[in-house]
Amino acid sequence: MQNIDVREILKDKKNIFEIGLQIWADNPPANTPETIWNSMVYSMKVGGKRLRPVLCLASAELFGVSNGDVMPMALALEMVHTASLIHDDLPAMDDDDLRRGKPTNHVVYGEAMAILAGDALLCHAFEYPMVHLNLPPERIIAAISCFAKALGPYGMCGGQVWDMEGKESPENISALKTGQLIRASVVTGAILAGATVEDQNKIDLYGSALGTAFQIADDILDVIGTEEQMGKSIGKDQSQGKRTFVSVYGLDGARTLLNKYTDLGISHLSGFGDKASFLIALSKYLEHRTM
């Protein structure tokens, strides 16, 4: 594998995404009420790792399609992630006042607007790529179908329910709650770039394992991280008695699993050679954050 500077590429990709985000934010569609747009943009611009869009850009690039060509999909992935955070933070859900070190959406804009801004981001996330992607229609339908499946009752929203109920295993909860959208981030990139079904499947297996690894790392950091590092309230899972990888397997057990899922994900990329260097390095980087 090529020796690459993952932080540098991550920064570059994030910067490319931030440019796309800024162009989107500066161009509200005609007839959009200013307040809802401001509320949507506020949460989209609060920041974060931009992991999902970066994964989509990197996956498309692996199959030879440029970042610009899949930017509408990358933006859509961040829109639904942001929508889920806005709704998660509501008083009726996790009741969080702080997200990435800034006041949460409902603290700034009120609860009713936060509900509507989340709804609007969800809907806009389907419109935006469908209108702005300039690729063959079959690829667009396949990508948006994959995206939509990752979000609904047996995707992200269903995972939130299992997370609340705390009965399922951490593997099952995280597969829906976080895993599906991370998986969709790389798979939509591959689909839009015209990858073969065989290659899409490899990327799918990589994404599924990465999604689990990501959730394990998040659970570990909720215990060992600082609020500054995480940009959100920490120790919350524990105080809410949630079933996390750490609460079920202990810190050492979770670290062992994290290593297992990281390696499993990487194993599915072996056929792509140097072209997969960044995705491989990114998986290792996410693992090492917890050490």
Place this chain on the structure above:
Amino acid sequence: MQNIDVREILKDKKNIFEIGLQIWADNPPANTPETIWNSMVYSMKVGGKRLRPVLCLASAELFGVSNGDVMPMALALEMVHTASLIHDDLPAMDDDDLRRGKPTNHVVYGEAMAILAGDALLCHAFEYPMVHLNLPPERIIAAISCFAKALGPYGMCGGQVWDMEGKESPENISALKTGQLIRASVVTGAILAGATVEDQNKIDLYGSALGTAFQIADDILDVIGTEEQMGKSIGKDQSQGKRTFVSVYGLDGARTLLNKYTDLGISHLSGFGDKASFLIALSKYLEHRTM
């Protein structure tokens, strides 16, 4: 125009839709948490006029495509309408305990689940037609794009914001809040049925006028209707000081406008002859409910 029994056709179309709904409800996708599916199905089955799906089925039929072929789109229209009602009824929004004579979603399933069930219905509404429509991909992309535009920041969600803020004219508020989805109901039907762009435009103009007429009728019924007739709390707009057609133009003024928009809508269907009989009769039927 043909002399038709609008109530009879309306009942038939509604029955056809209810069959599609039941099949959907009985077949949750694998890996769906039971509680979120129950919560989604509860609100989908509470009932109502099923106006949006009926409009979609009727519009497709006008262009020679059968009800079954567009059923996934009809279901999607009802899903987003239902999602908007679930979120509207939340304590942070309109705080309603009763919808169509039954306890609202959050009263039965709790606020957190109601937020997630609404989110899941929104996302599922994009997946379901994309996966289940068996029509040319260009039509599907065009229909889903039209659908998505009707919902987001300059559609239904944006309209809710203008409704809360109470500064815009009733025409502007209703064009987004109710109008866009009603418009999309007939336009998606026409697009999926392969109507020419010229015919899509006529249907679009019909749908826009019908959407405004529908909101005017709703505002009138909020004042003169009974709770039993409406199946929801009435007099609420007035007590919340909302800008409705009645509060701005008075009851007589609103009735005049209702007549104007009903006739305007119908005028755009003149080129379709007898095939448009049901849509024309439906417009008149909705107007006469308020007399």
